[in-house]
Every structure is written in C-alpha cells, then in structure tokens.
Amino acid sequence: MEHALDTTMTVNGSPVRRRIPARQHLVDFLREELGLTGSHIGCEHGVCGACTVRVDGDIVRGCLMLAVQANGCKVDTIEGLSDSGELEALQKAFHEKNALQCGFCTPGMLMAAQDLVVQKRRCSREEIKRHISGNYCRCTGYQAIVDAIEQVLNGQS
C-alpha cells in the first residue's frame, strides 16, 4: 500500500480534501487529481519554473513541494488568478508585446511576474530579470517578457 495522508487545502478559493500519496508533488496533484493543467512540468527538478504556483502568498516550485506539505495552505494557480482577474494587466501586456511563443512557460512566468506586481514597487530591468531568472523560456529570448513586466510595473510602454 502506498503511504498516503489526508490533506486539506484551499485551491483557487475552493476547499479541497483528498487522501494524497506522500510522494506526490504538488504540481502532479494539481494536474492529475484536480485537472488544473495550466501549471506545466518542464524539468521536475526545480530549474525551469514552468510549474510555479502560489502557496500562502509565496511563489513556489510545484515540482519541489510535496502536495501533502500544502496541508492547510491556500494554493493559487494560473487558472484561479486568471478567473479572478488578478493577472489581467500582465496577460494583456504579454499579449500586446507577444511575450510568448509556444506558451508552455507562460503560466509559470506570469505567476513569477505577478509576485513582483503584488509587491507594488518600481523595478529596474535588472531587478525584473533577476526575479524571473528561475523561469526558462526557450522561445522568446526574454526581451519581450521583460518589456511586458516592465510596462505593468512601471507603466512604461
């Protein structure tokens, strides 16, 4: 028998109660059990950032955290923040500046960028780059991504 634990968490505002195998990653749980497939799995060892989700207000790697560790936590994913409208400004800027190509890294990139937006402070391009340095984009070369984030943070176009 697989070792499993009763776990309760709030995902995108809704309570979720499941018996979760102890070894299951948070992102696997979100994708496989809850069907929240917007968080992607790119490397499974904390390098690429495609699985970035928010746990109790902090962005984390969904592949480096076990789902059972989120017991009692508030988990937000790209789906939740899209529906609530929280990501609207970033999404619009990303779209206008074509800050995505294949779109696989995009949810993680938006979650990481929103972390800066939430802090409500102006950032230099260097600071933005540093902040998203844990999120790989293999298509765009990052310039448009930094442009889009900069526009939202500093109101520049």
Add this chain to the structure above:
Amino acid sequence: MAKAELPLHAPGTQLDKGYIGQSVPRPNAQRLLQGRGSFIDDLRFPRLAHVAFFRSPYAHAKIKSLNFKAALGSPGVIGIFDGRAVAEYCTPWIAVLAHLKGIKSPPQHAIAIERACWQGEAVAAAVAESRSQAEDAVARIEAEWEELPVVVDMDEALAGKRVIHPELGDNICFKRELDTGGVEEAFATADVVVEDTFHFGRHTGVCLEGRALLADYNAAEHSLTVYHATQAPHMMQDIFSRHLNIPEANVRVITRDVGGSFGIKVHVYADEMATAALSVMLRRPVKFVADRLESFVSDIHAREHKARVRLACTRSGEILAFELDDLTAIGPYSVYPRTSGIEGNQVVNLTGGPYRHQKYRAKMHVVFTNKNVTCQYRAVGHPIAVALTEGIVDLAAQKLGMDVAEFRRKNLIPDDAYPYTFPSGIKFEKLSHQKCLEKLLQLMNYQELREEQLRLRKKGIFRGIGLAAMIEVTNPSPAFYGVGGARISAQDGATLRLEPTGMLTVTGADRDADRVVQRHRARPGNRGGVRPGRRQRRRGDARQSACHHRRYCCHALRRRHLGLARRRHRRRSRAAGGTGLALQYPGCRRCNTENRKTKT
C-alpha cells in the same frame, strides 16, 4: 464574436494599410496566457494508460536477458513488453534516402532487440495506469547485460577497427565528395594559405515540453488517432500507417499546442513508435511524455563535427579557393525518415559561404558511434558552415594583416553579380551582402569600436568583435520530401466559410490565414468579421513545420477562397433582388455601398 477573439492591435498598427506585415497579437495567445492551452500531457482520456521505458545504462551492450516478473507484480501495471513483442506490431525502418547516394543504416526497431547501441536506448516498455506506476515498474525490471566494445570517438569510428554494425562493413553512414577542379593549382600558386581544424560539441534543443504523444487505437474501426507534439503531422500520418499496417485513411495525427520544437520534434523516435504500437496492442489510449532526463538521452542531438578547413588567397586579399574535410558522428542509427546525412551535406553546400570563389573541394564523412542519435536541428548545418567559413576568413585576414571588415568587403559576392551560383551548386537569385555589410558597419560604429577595443586592450580588457555573413536556406521542405523517398501526405490547406451571419470562419494555419483574410476584407467598421475557426482535426491538418505550411495555406486562401466567396455572394445577392440582404459579405463592394447608403 467572443471578446477573446477580437483582434488586438499592437501600438502603431495602421488598419487602413491592411494586416500583412504589421504586428498583430496572435489570437491563440489568450488560451496560453490563461493556462488553458492544450498540450499533450493535458489530455485526459477514458482508459488512458501511461508508458515508461526501461533504457540501456550502457553505450553498447548485448541484452542477455530481461526479467519482467517483479515488474509485472507492481501496482497498476497493465503490461511489460520487450522489443520482440512490439516488433510484431511495428515494422523496423531503415533511414536512407535515394538521393543521398550510398547512405546506409541498419534497421531500427521501436524497442531494441538483442542489443542496445547507445546509453538511453529503450529496451523495454512498462505500461501502467499512471506514469508514476509505470516508472515504479521500470525500476523493477531486471536485465542481464554483456557489455560490448564501444565506439565513441569520430576518428576511431572512421578508421573502423571496431564496427558497430558488422553487416554494414564499416562505420560510415554516408560520405560525399565535391570538387570543382583547379583547387590543387589554386593552393599551389596562392600567396597565402591558411588552415585550421575546428571542433564542435553536440547540441540539443531542450524544448520546455518534453516529446509527447497520446496514441488512441480504436479496434472496432481499426483506426489510430495520435495526438502528437510534432512539427510534421502530415509525415507522421504516413509513418504510423506504414509501420503499424493501418490504412492511411484510418490514421489521424492531431497537433495541438506544442511546447517548443526547434527541430527536435520533427523526427521519428523509436519510443514514440513504440507508444503507438502499444496502443494497438492494448486496444486503448497510451500516453508517453518524455521526462527531462530521458529527453537528454533520447531527443536528437546535433552538430558534432570535426572539420579541417583551408583557404587560399592572393597577397592583395582575393580569395581563390576553399577546401573542407568534415567529419561528423551521428550515433548508431541514421534518423528516420529524412536521415542523419543532411546536416553534413549542408555543411558541404554552405562552407565558403557568400565569399566569391569558384574553386572548392570538400570531403565529408558521416560516421556511426555509440552515442545518442543526431539529426537535423535548427538551421541545419548552417552554424557549422558559418563558423568554419568565418573562422578561416578571419585567420586569412589576420595573416594578410588586413582588417577583417575590409577583407570581407573585398570578397563578398558583389550585389550586381546575381543570379549567382555557389561552387557547391546552390543558386541565389538576388542578395545584397555588400549593402548589408556597409549598413552593419555603420550601425555598429565599427571604426569606433575598433579604437575602443585597442584602448581597452591596453587596460587588460579583451573585447572581441566578430563579423559573419550568412544566408539561411529557408522554406526548403519540398526539396526534402518525395525526392529521395521520404513521404508526406501534404494536405496543407485552409478553409474559409461564409456563415449566414456574414461572419467568415477561417480554418487553417493558425494566425496567418486569419490575417490574409483580414487583409482582403478589412475596412474598419465593417459589419461581420473574421473568426479564427477551430483547426480541422482530420488527418494532419495542423501546424506543420511552419514556414512552408503557412506559405501554401495563405497563398491558397488569397487566390481561391476569397475570390470564390465573393463571386458566390454576388450570385446570391443578385438572386435575392440585390438590396436588404440578410447576408452581407464584407469584401463585396456592393454590400459596402449599400451599407454606406443606409448609414447616410
């Protein structure tokens, strides 16, 4: 029209100038921005099974025995299969093309039988109810191996003391020689000769989304639907049909969102063929998504070369001749169906580049080694050819004591020399290298940069300044299919439907088809509009290796469909008495006139 489908214009877009050539944000981006894309691993099917592969830990080893007993007892396991079992459903392939004279490669199976020829080659497949269960089962597979001698060095492979596939006689997959004649004399009489050997390590694409497919065999229909993260669905339709013995009309390949390809997802992979075969064997959908570690050892690699280049020129700096001896290693198999010979072939075609010379001699060997397979990847062969050319051109300039920009100015093909044929036979219609060079030097403030470089060097700061001239061979797909035997079901197409509401629905190459239609109908303020339709899910109609697919779709749309829609509408408009139409076609001058009349 849903809000998400409204065109959103980038700053500065001038609608009255039409859409083509202007920056219009992509209509399909909204889904991706909301995490509502549809990548292979996002798909959920009833009775979906997952496969994980047991891969060889050795570069070259005989499989003495495989024991599945413990693995079969693992929770959730549906079946464990070796190469022989899968081979009953999937025939092997030999990746050679008729127009690459003399190319050879051994048959490759979906899952290796008897021996593994590179570390990472799949030798067994575990199918289970979840990927993690399949991985658990893989960990319980027991194998007994007998290590075989390995060939990993290119020169050693070429020398052929150890031959990986004895039935082929040597380790040479493909060789090519090219000689325009007169090279020997050119080098003998040249004032200056430079020579160097360049080494290139392997590259790979590292798509953020691993290779992925979901094969869904329907036993009742004897049909196979493959949801495939691929750049070549049309090609894969033929391949699945051919090797799984399912009529082509019964095979559909559907490509939805693909998380990066870069030339990685345009080849036939043994583990992907095995996944499709397993779906047939088990009569249920089977999914395979390569994880990061197996991507590193099974996605194609590229660009492992060792090349010796020589250049002959006069004292005044006129290039007379190039000579190339390229050696490249491709792993133990040529990759199906377009072979692993093309990259080296392109290096031969392009070395010497746009530097005026008519004497060229090249020799190229493609050899087998016990490493992961290599194949065409992004700008096939170009980076090698350009690096070789520019490296040796710089060396020549240095030896002549001539500025590298000046040396290039002297030798680049003059802008009025076209049409021009490279010594390798590639024809160019109209290029402007001289103009480009002047513009570039001006843009970068070349002279100032050189002066700054000198100043910095005195302070111990070594800044490099490099120039490269390159022409990318693009949109060449028709040259690679058909000619040598690589088949493709070329169904590039776009459908335009005129709805009773006056709405045009476009189905085809994602965003570009929309734009062509917009261009031909767009008058700001027109009623109706253009709606990007759902892409056809039949056959392989999806994003193909994008450049040529778009070209044909957009061309077809403009030439045929729009004209047809306009004519049909006019006929119906006349039949309906001409005025007060429920049906309005925005591209119709008459309707627009009526609209204007109504408004005023």
